Amino acid sequence: MTELALAVPAAPAALAPRRRFRLMRRLVGHRSFQIGLVLLVLLTFAAILAPLTGIDPSSMKVRLRFRPPSQAFPFGTDGFGRDVLTRVLYGARVSLWIGFVVALLSGVIGALIGVLAAQFRSLDALLMRIMDGLMSFPAILLALGITAALGPRMESVIIALTVAYLPAGARLVRASALVVRELDYVLAARIAGASPLRIMLRHILPNSVSPLLVHMTFVFAYSILAEAALSFLGVGVQPPTASWGNIIAEGRDYATEAWWVMLFPGLAISLAALGLNLLGDGLRDVLDPRLKGPG
Amino acid sequence: MAAPLVSLDDVTVQFRTDRGWTTAVDGISFDIAERDCVGVVGESGSGKSVTALSLLRLHARGTSRFPRGQVRFGGQDLLTAPERDLRRIRGRDIAMVFQDPMSSLNPVLTVCDQISETLRLHQGLDRATARRRAIELLDLVRIPDAARRVDDYPHRLSGGMRQRVMIAIAIACRPRLLIADEPTTALDVTIQAQILELLRELRTELGMAVMLISHDLGVIAEFADRVIVMYAGRVVEDAPVDALFRSPRHPYTEGLMASMPALEGGITRLYAIPGRIPDPDEAIAGCRFGPRCRHAEAICRVAVPELLAIEGRHRVRCAPRTRATGGL
Numbered sequence: 001m002t003e004l005a006l007a008v009p010a011a012p013a014a015l016a017p018r019r020r021f022r023l024m025r026r027l028v029g030h031r032s033f034q035i036g037l038v039l040l041v042l043l044t045f046a047a048i049l050a051p052l053t054g055i056d057p058s059s060m061k062v063r064l065r066f067r068p069p070s071q072a073f074p075f076g077t078d079g080f081g082r083d084v085l086t087r088v089l090y091g092a093r094v095s096l097w098i099g100f101v102v103a104l105l106s107g108v109i110g111a112l113i114g115v116l117a118a119q120f121r122s123l124d125a126l127l128m129r130i131m132d133g134l135m136s137f138p139a140i141l142l143a144l145g146i147t148a149a150l151g152p153r154m155e156s157v158i159i160a161l162t163v164a165y166l167p168a169g170a171r172l173v174r175a176s177a178l179v180v181r182e183l184d185y186v187l188a189a190r191i192a193g194a195s196p197l198r199i200m201l202r203h204i205l206p207n208s209v210s211p212l213l214v215h216m217t218f219v220f221a222y223s224i225l226a227e228a229a230l231s232f233l234g235v236g237v238q239p240p241t242a243s244w245g246n247i248i249a250e251g252r253d254y255a256t257e258a259w260w261v262m263l264f265p266g267l268a269i270s271l272a273a274l275g276l277n278l279l280g281d282g283l284r285d286v287l288d289p290r291l292k293g294p295g
Numbered sequence: 296m297a298a299p300l301v302s303l304d305d306v307t308v309q310f311r312t313d314r315g316w317t318t319a320v321d322g323i324s325f326d327i328a329e330r331d332c333v334g335v336v337g338e339s340g341s342g343k344s345v346t347a348l349s350l351l352r353l354h355a356r357g358t359s360r361f362p363r364g365q366v367r368f369g370g371q372d373l374l375t376a377p378e379r380d381l382r383r384i385r386g387r388d389i390a391m392v393f394q395d396p397m398s399s400l401n402p403v404l405t406v407c408d409q410i411s412e413t414l415r416l417h418q419g420l421d422r423a424t425a426r427r428r429a430i431e432l433l434d435l436v437r438i439p440d441a442a443r444r445v446d447d448y449p450h451r452l453s454g455g456m457r458q459r460v461m462i463a464i465a466i467a468c469r470p471r472l473l474i475a476d477e478p479t480t481a482l483d484v485t486i487q488a489q490i491l492e493l494l495r496e497l498r499t500e501l502g503m504a505v506m507l508i509s510h511d512l513g514v515i516a517e518f519a520d521r522v523i524v525m526y527a528g529r530v531v532e533d534a535p536v537d538a539l540f541r542s543p544r545h546p547y548t549e550g551l552m553a554s555m556p557a558l559e560g561g562i563t564r565l566y567a568i569p570g571r572i573p574d575p576d577e578a579i580a581g582c583r584f585g586p587r588c589r590h591a592e593a594i595c596r597v598a599v600p601e602l603l604a605i606e607g608r609h610r611v612r613c614a615p616r617t618r619a620t621g622g623l
Contacts, residue, residue, distance in 0.1 A: 184395055185400055187353065187393075187399075188391075188400070188461070188464070189401070190353055191353065191386060191390065191391045192386035193383065193385040193386035193417060194382075194412065194416060195382060202404075203401050206401075
């Protein structure tokens, strides 16, 4: 009994305070976090400031179709004569929003399911088998099925991707909550007379979410990619609303003649995914004590 | 003597293992009176902590059970009381401090949050009152600059300070019994002395009973009024502190005393009890200490000895030693 208690401080969650204390400084000083943050801030601003181009993303000028990139149309025009730059900027609103909401929703719901399973052992088997069931389908296939069933709208894409990315988050939180619930301060809370629900929300959950934060940045990136894939397959956000995925899908038929229609939204997706991955890497380096380097 | 505060009667705790149910604590019986100060000693694995946790029924449900026995407190059996009643007793009437102050505080909550948690749960104080009370409590456990410290996160505090905070949390609702499970083991020697001194002062100030668990006989000798010696899940000796240290009666207690280094008389090889503490699963007929005992007789290997009084409040679980006094 006593030896066990002695071994406890080595558990990752127990180190949280010191990490938290230096978190901001370490994050700000982390190179890949900096680059990722800058990329994302730039993309977000671009999305917010999209109306400044003064062009309607859906206005068609058939006479100006397939213009290559030029001074007037930096990213060229598409098959309906729409400005690709404007569409990419408006598309950023849809794609980034979907990514953000999916990361947030799947994270929050996943955390709740995970911590419930860890704290109330009788729910564990039920919840985890449901999660296993969801995990047994490839995420994109599951999302494809759900959007197909719900109809191709932005909300369906969000719901589908949330369901698809939920299980991984729930498993992550459950795993770390199972470690945290055995720590002394959880026992201390029980001794103080706290109810299981209170212990779960106040003591276990806040100490179990750091791996999830990292995971959420990756889900953000995956969701942008998955939305693009779904739109490309025709079940995602429907034209004329622009999303990065459906701009690419529309440009697909003219890829050889009008390469710019696919290139620029593709670049935007890559940049967003890169930025989020760098951000997530930085966050992981700072949050995971095992990866603590000299930096 | 008035009715005891807590009374353990034949408490037995079993844990589920791969090979079925293992008995970790086997028929523990003792009383703790109001304002009593009981020391519990024993090696690692002798069941000290398990006994303490069973007082509040804190073992995980499903993997532990109490096949027999009672813990009587305030007219209730804590081993069968509804969870709801237990939650009211935990922290309010019986509180606990444990060994490792580094992991006993929640890293994401401030000291104030953690002290007020108990106060708000049991006394329904509002935030501001709880905060004022938290500062008073930090003062009470002699944390300097309490008004500023109260907003610190645990990582800003040293081990000794954290243990003081743990004590502050434990005494927040003026419990009638404080269980201290190796409260000084993880601390420096100088801090140990301070913490023990603090516990002693608080005990008098608040008039609470203390159950101090330790494997350090020195700590026990200094602190306790009465000592319970545990071995392999059983109480082997229960005696007033003077009597125990003056004339230990159980061969195991004698062995423990003999293995303490003497302050005078130069450096000699320390005595060690031969063998090791048996695994809880190990089948040992008769006395659990028998195989390691220098004085073991035939009877020791046949019958489980009973815990019998030899003089006054001195009880021993040893067949040969209790025979003379008319026991058995």
